[in-house]
Amino acid sequence: MRQIPAGTTLWCCLVLTAIGCGRQDAPNTTVAAAKKDGDASPKADKAPLPPPPGLTPQVFPPPPHYDIPTAKTKQPAVTKPKVPVVPVKKTRVKPTATVSLTAEAFGGEIQKDAEAAERKYESVFVELTGTVNNVGSRDREPFVTLDAGPESLSILCLLAQEKEPWAKISKGQKIKVRGQWPDVSVQPTLEACVLVDLGANPAKEINAETLAAEFAKNKDGVRKQYADKPLIVTGVIDTARPRNDLGAVSVYLKGAGAVVVDCGFNAVDRAEAFALKRGDAVRVVGEFSLFESSDGPALRGCRVITTK
Numbered sequence: 001m002r003q004i005p006a007g008t009t010l011w012c013c014l015v016l017t018a019i020g021c022g023r024q025d026a027p028n029t030t031v032a033a034a035k036k037d038g039d040a041s042p043k044a045d046k047a048p049l050p051p052p053p054g055l056t057p058q059v060f061p062p063p064p065h066y067d068i069p070t071a072k073t074k075q076p077a078v079t080k081p082k083v084p085v086v087p088v089k090k091t092r093v094k095p096t097a098t099v100s101l102t103a104e105a106f107g108g109e110i111q112k113d114a115e116a117a118e119r120k121y122e123s124v125f126v127e128l129t130g131t132v133n134n135v136g137s138r139d140r141e142p143f144v145t146l147d148a149g150p151e152s153l154s155i156l157c158l159l160a161q162e163k164e165p166w167a168k169i170s171k172g173q174k175i176k177v178r179g180q181w182p183d184v185s186v187q188p189t190l191e192a193c194v195l196v197d198l199g200a201n202p203a204k205e206i207n208a209e210t211l212a213a214e215f216a217k218n219k220d221g222v223r224k225q226y227a228d229k230p231l232i233v234t235g236v237i238d239t240a241r242p243r244n245d246l247g248a249v250s251v252y253l254k255g256a257g258a259v260v261v262d263c264g265f266n267a268v269d270r271a272e273a274f275a276l277k278r279g280d281a282v283r284v285v286g287e288f289s290l291f292e293s294s295d296g297p298a299l300r301g302c303r304v305i306t307t308k
Contacts, residue, residue, distance in 0.1 A: 144169055237281075
């Protein structure tokens with residue numbers, strides 16, 4: 001076994017002592033004293049140690065200041081009183097001249113420039129020639145509408161002096177009317193209209209029993225013959241009942257056997273329909289409905305023609 005020379009052990013101890021080998025830190029007298037006195041609180045055990053000699057403690061900047069926004073109280077909205085708008089009616093000069101044109105040309109001018117058409121026609125009588133699209137009454141004011149072509153709405157002609165225009169005017173009929181430009185309208189309109197000329201009425205007059213018998217004999221033939229055409233039907237009322245939830249009413253005229261004639265009144269004319277009584281003899285005008293004429297002939301848009 002190799003022997004370590006004498007003096008080597010002393011030299012190693014001196015070197016280790018210089019570099020701190022085997023160095024024992026002095027006990028923390030504060031903690032020791034606390035433990036000695038029986039203080040075992042977490043604060044005493046976890047007290048921060050002082051930084052080592054020669055080490056500068058790191059200093060952190062303070063956190064930025066932040067203002068927490070506070071909720072603003074919502075102020076009630078100030079409602080300004082509405083000022084009623086009173087329409088000012090123009091002072092109109094009574095027309096003396098008459099301008100004649102077709103319903104299609106009249107509707108085309110309005111479609112192109114309504115304001116220009118108003119300036120042109122508001123001081124004259126307008127006489128229109130056209131084909132009837134519809135005839136009826138609105139708020140007890142009779143009217144007809146004239147076809148103005150595919151690019152324009154129908155021309156509404158309010159008939160001030162006619163009580164039952166449907167008694168002599170039907171869909172598809174050529175007529176001429178004269179009226180005035182209205183003060184207010186939502187579609188091309190003439191008011192205070194009078195009938196100037198009436199072409200032949202295309203509506204065919206037929207007895208309810210005859211119509212029902214023809215239908216029972218040749219259903220398809222009757223449907224083809226009268227499809228979407230106006231008819232004036234004379235007959236005796238059998239019964240009446242609501243047709244749908246919108247207020248339309250069907251009045252049935254006695255026909256042939258089990259086949260009866262169904263005359264449908266629109267909701268706006270329901271009062272006229274319910275005023276009729278069973279057994280009354282009436283003349284009714286309406287448009288033959290191809291779609292609803294399945295079990296018997298059916299008319300729609302019906303109105304009663306008063307027998308004088």
